[in-house]
Amino acid sequence: MDEPIPVTRAVDHGTAKLMPDVDRARAWLLTVDGAPQSYVNLDEPTDLEFEYVRRLAHVVDVVAPQDRPLDVLHLGGGALTLPRYVAATRPGARQTVIEADRGLIALVGEYLPLPAESGITVHGADARAWLEKVEPAGTDVLVADVFGGSRVPAQLTSVEYARAARRALRPGGVYAANLADGAPFAFLGSQIAALSGVFEHLCLIAEPAVLRGRRFGNTVLVASDAELPVAALARRTAADAFPARVEYGAPLDRLSAGAGPVHDHDAAPSPEPPDGAFTLR
Numbered sequence: 001m002d003e004p005i006p007v008t009r010a011v012d013h014g015t016a017k018l019m020p021d022v023d024r025a026r027a028w029l030l031t032v033d034g035a036p037q038s039y040v041n042l043d044e045p046t047d048l049e050f051e052y053v054r055r056l057a058h059v060v061d062v063v064a065p066q067d068r069p070l071d072v073l074h075l076g077g078g079a080l081t082l083p084r085y086v087a088a089t090r091p092g093a094r095q096t097v098i099e100a101d102r103g104l105i106a107l108v109g110e111y112l113p114l115p116a117e118s119g120i121t122v123h124g125a126d127a128r129a130w131l132e133k134v135e136p137a138g139t140d141v142l143v144a145d146v147f148g149g150s151r152v153p154a155q156l157t158s159v160e161y162a163r164a165a166r167r168a169l170r171p172g173g174v175y176a177a178n179l180a181d182g183a184p185f186a187f188l189g190s191q192i193a194a195l196s197g198v199f200e201h202l203c204l205i206a207e208p209a210v211l212r213g214r215r216f217g218n219t220v221l222v223a224s225d226a227e228l229p230v231a232a233l234a235r236r237t238a239a240d241a242f243p244a245r246v247e248y249g250a251p252l253d254r255l256s257a258g259a260g261p262v263h264d265h266d267a268a269p270s271p272e273p274p275d276g277a278f279t280l281r
Helices: 051-062 081-089 102-111 127-133 159-168 186-196 230-238 250-255
Strands: 007-011 014-020 027-032 035-041 071-075 094-099 120-124 139-144 169-181 201-206 217-224 245-247
Touching (some): 051 201, 051 217, 081 120, 094 102, 094 127, 159 169, 186 217, 186 250, 201 250, 230 245, 245 250
Parallel strands (some): 094 120, 139 169
Antiparallel strands (some): 007 014, 014 027, 201 245
C-alpha cells in the first residue's frame, strides 16, 4: 500500500493542509494557514490529540448517562473530530455540524469521509445565522468551536448570541465553547459576563499555566440552566496528560470583575494569539 502524502488545497477561508501521521496509518492533522485545526484518527475516533478537544469530549461524556443518545449541535466543524468521537461513544446520537467553509467541507469529505450511518449531518452555513433559525429547545449539547484564523469571530461573542444559544437548548441542556485568551483575560471576562447573564450555572476548564497568566491558551467555558457536574469534570480533566482545573463560582467572578457583556453593536473577535501559541505538544 502506498504511503499517504500531504494534501494542500485552497479553501474558502485560507489554505488547508492535511498531513498524515507517520506513526498511525489512517491519522491526519488538518491545518489552515499553518494553524492546527483538527487531528483525526479514522481507525480510532476516540483518539483525541488536542487537549481542548479532550476537554470538550469530557463535557459531552458527563452531561448525561453514557447510554443516552444526544442531540448535539456543533458550530464549527474542521475535520469533525468531536462529532466522530460522539458518534463512536454514543451510538444513536443525532449530530448537526455547521461549518462556514464549504471548500473545507469538501476536502474533509474527500479524504476523511464519515462512516456510514454516523448520524452526523454537515451543513455549509454561517454559524450565527444558523443558530438564529434553529428549532428552539431541540438540542441537548451545543458546542461552539469556531475560529476565523486563530480568533473567535465577533458575532459569536455577544449577549445576543448567548441568548440564541440558550433558546436552542432543551431545559438542562449544556453549552460548551472553545475560547482562547491570555492575561489579563479581558476577552474571557467578557464571555463569562455575557453567559452569566443568560445561564444560571457556569464553569471554566483550563490549564493552571493559562489561568495564572503564564501563557496564552485555550479554555473551555461551559454553561447551563441546570447545575453542572463539576466534580466529574474535575476528575476527568485532572487525569489528562496535560491536567486542567475546573473553576466555578468566585474564581469566575474574579475573572469577569469589571468586564461588561458585549452586544452585537460593539462585539470584537478574540485577541490575536502571540506567535507560536498554537502548536502541537
